[in-house]
Amino acid sequence: ETGVTQSPTHLIKTRGQQVTLRCSSQSGHNTVSWYQQALGQGPQFIFQYYREEENGRGNFPPRFSGLQFPNYSSELNVNALELDDSALYLCASSLDGRYTGELFFGEGSRLTVL
Amino acid sequence: TQLLEQSPQFLSIQEGENLTVYCNSSSVFSSLQWYRQEPGEGPVLLVTVVTGGEVKKLKRLTFQFGDARKDSSLHITAAQPGDTGLYLCAGSPPDGQNFVFGPGTRLSVLP
Numbered sequence: 117e118t119g120v121t122q123s124p125t126h127l128i129k130t131r132g133q134q135v136t137l138r139c140s141s142q143s144g145h146n147t148v149s150w151y152q153q154a155l156g157q158g159p160q161f162i163f164q165y166y167r168e169e170e171n172g173r174g175n176f177p178p179r180f181s182g183l184q185f186p187n188y189s190s191e192l193n194v195n196a197l198e199l200d201d202s203a204l205y206l207c208a209s210s211l212d213g214r215y216t217g218e219l220f221f222g223e224g225s226r227l228t229v230l
Numbered sequence: 231t232q233l234l235e236q237s238p239q240f241l242s243i244q245e246g247e248n249l250t251v252y253c254n255s256s257s258v259f260s261s262l263q264w265y266r267q268e269p270g271e272g273p274v275l276l277v278t279v280v281t282g283g284e285v286k287k288l289k290r291l292t293f294q295f296g297d298a299r300k301d302s303s304l305h306i307t308a309a310q311p312g313d314t315g316l317y318l319c320a321g322s323p324p325d326g327q328n329f330v331f332g333p334g335t336r337l338s339v340l341p
Contacts, residue, residue, distance in 0.1 A: 149328070160331070172327065208272070
């Protein structure tokens with residue numbers, strides 16, 4: 117139990133729709149990173165939020181956007197969904213925007229795009 | 231872009247056997263982490279190695295970071311069914327950018 121919670125756990129959308137995924141970080145953590153994990157692959161970095169500001173972004177198009185709130189919880193928004201967006205979306209919390217510390221992952225939100 | 235490769239991709243062994251999985255790159259990493267991910271869950275950190283040549287032990291698991299900090303190995307002694315899962319390595323590039331994850335080794339230990 118990492119203390120990181122994600123919602124919803126599963127959802128099904130159709131191509132072209134929009135989705136919002138939510139993450140509550142571990143108590144005391146001010147940094148949230150989002151990852152996309154396609155079936156049979158390792159997690160791919162989407163972006164990181166540190167103290168409500170984007171603090172690094174991976175190779176994902178602008179239709180992937182995010183937000184971090186004053187309580188350090190975070191949202192991942194994906195617009196104009198494509199079939200290839202089907203994946204497990206993982207949220208990880210950590211301390212102080214660093215990339216060297218331990219990442220505490222939630223259980224993920226499994227998105228299926230039909 | 232720094233990439234990590236892991237081998238083997240899949241491994242199925244009997245309880246009690248030993249095994250080694252590998253994480254390789256052509257790039258140098260400041261540190262390297264190993265995570266285990268079980269079905270329906272997020273990855274959980276097993277270990278972080280920082281110094282080239284470093285060896286860390288966690289019960290029956292032995293982790294080694296290569297001298298040049300480009301590769302790592304995970305050795306499991308007397309594997310148990312509870313060791314079943316996806317083993318992921320993640321490297322921290324020297325420029326301080328985000329972790330890079332390998333594709334993972336999926337281990338199945340049969341009773």
